[in-house]
Amino acid sequence: MKDGPVEQARHPVGGVDYPRTLEEFDAWFSTEEGCARYLERLRWPRGFCCPRCGGTTVWRTARRLMHCGGCGRQTSLIAGTLFEGTRKPLRTWFQAMWYVTSQKFGMSALGLKRVLGLGSYRTAWTWMHKLRRAMVRPGRDLLSGRVEVDESYVGGEDEGADGRHTEKKALVVIAIEVHDPKGFGRVRLRQIADASGPSLTPFVQDVVAPGSTVVTDGWPGYGRLEKLGYSHERRILWGSGQAAHVLLPGPHRIASLLKRWLLGTHQGAVSREHLDYYLDEYTFRFNRRTSQAPGLLFHRLVEQAVRTDPVPFARIAQGTGRGVRRGEDGIEGA
Ligand SMILES: [Zn+2]
Numbered sequence: 625m626k627d628g629p630v631e632q633a634r635h636p637v638g639g640v641d642y643p644r645t646l647e648e649f650d651a652w653f654s655t656e657e658g659c660a661r662y663l664e665r666l667r668w669p670r671g672f673c674c675p676r677c678g679g680t681t682v683w684r685t686a687r688r689l690m691h692c693g694g695c696g697r698q699t700s701l702i703a704g705t706l707f708e709g710t711r712k713p714l715r716t717w718f719q720a721m722w723y724v725t726s727q728k729f730g731m732s733a734l735g736l737k738r739v740l741g742l743g744s745y746r747t748a749w750t751w752m753h754k755l756r757r758a759m760v761r762p763g764r765d766l767l768s769g770r771v772e773v774d775e776s777y778v779g780g781e782d783e784g785a786d787g788r789h790t791e792k793k794a795l796v797v798i799a800i801e802v803h804d805p806k807g808f809g810r811v812r813l814r815q816i817a818d819a820s821g822p823s824l825t826p827f828v829q830d831v832v833a834p835g836s837t838v839v840t841d842g843w844p845g846y847g848r849l850e851k852l853g854y855s856h857e858r859r860i861l862w863g864s865g866q867a868a869h870v871l872l873p874g875p876h877r878i879a880s881l882l883k884r885w886l887l888g889t890h891q892g893a894v895s896r897e898h899l900d901y902y903l904d905e906y907t908f909r910f911n912r913r914t915s916q917a918p919g920l921l922f923h924r925l926v927e928q929a930v931r932t933d934p935v936p937f938a939r940i941a942q943g944t945g946r947g948v949r950r951g952e953d954g955i956e957g958a
Pocket residue numbers: 674675676677678679692693694695696697
């Protein structure tokens with residue numbers, strides 16, 4: 625058996641671990657077998673080994689099953705992954721993942737339906753939402769260093785003159801690493817019910833490493849950060865001559881990019897129940913924005929998809945299903 629941990633730690637290589645161009649993509653994934661082999665490699669980086677007998681001699685059946693040569697047990701390639709229960713060819717899924725990752729601003733469900741020739745909008749919409757579930761890796765690293773945090777309203781075109789309370793728009797809190805002297809690092813986003821301390825504080829605790837410097841405005845909702853082990857820097861707006869984006873340029877920039885993306889790629893048609901998943905997609909894209917290779921983004925998405933638990937359609941439709949567990953019933957066969 626190969627040395628697993630070393631294998632996994634290795635940086636993926638273009639042309640070996642992921643396709644660098646559309647031509648390479650077409651050559652690798654023109655058949656179901658090519659797609660299945662790729663999934664298998666990402667799911668079992670150390671090589672498949674039978675869960676019953678530990679055997680490594682295996683036949684791959686046309687029904688996406690791994691048939692153990694030692695004991696005859698059959699293990700599904702896609703059960704327990706994001707692709708569980710799908711009746712569509714893996715090839716179509718691979719094309720979807722390629723399109724979604726090779727377009728700078730991603731794709732709407734309608735766009736996906738068109739390019740893949742999918743029969744129904746519902747299928748395209750469901751696929752996009754399934755893929756978004758794979759865009760957030762469980763147990764992600766915490767932000768660290770210097771982190772700016774601020775809230776912004778999303779979902780309308782006006783900023784809202786009065787400040788923190790609006791009924792129609794969703795409130796999103798943004799945390800972003802800022803580099804010295806300039807430049808941004810990674811971002812984290814979350815929809816919150818309100819701008820109170822009980823909404824803001826857990827977000828900071830969930831996404832920012834203790835000991836980091838958290839930069840906010842003077843809002844009292846951030847009042848407990850110092851007690852919780854952060855170095856808290858407050859920037860207070862003095863008078864009306866100073867614009868908010870001067871105080872916290874990071875969150876301000878992200879808010880405007882996010883709004884533009886929601887209005888552009890998704891025509892603003894994002895409901896509050898589903899907003900969290902769009903935030904995940906935005907985060908996935910932003911945090912990998914410096915990657916020059918679209919194929920690497922594709923590789924990461926497939927890699928995370930085989931580690932993401934299946935999500936039944938009902939839960940997607942309701943806008944729930946984050947942190948899904950193994951063993952859910954009722955997988956939709958989209
Ligand atoms: Zn076996």
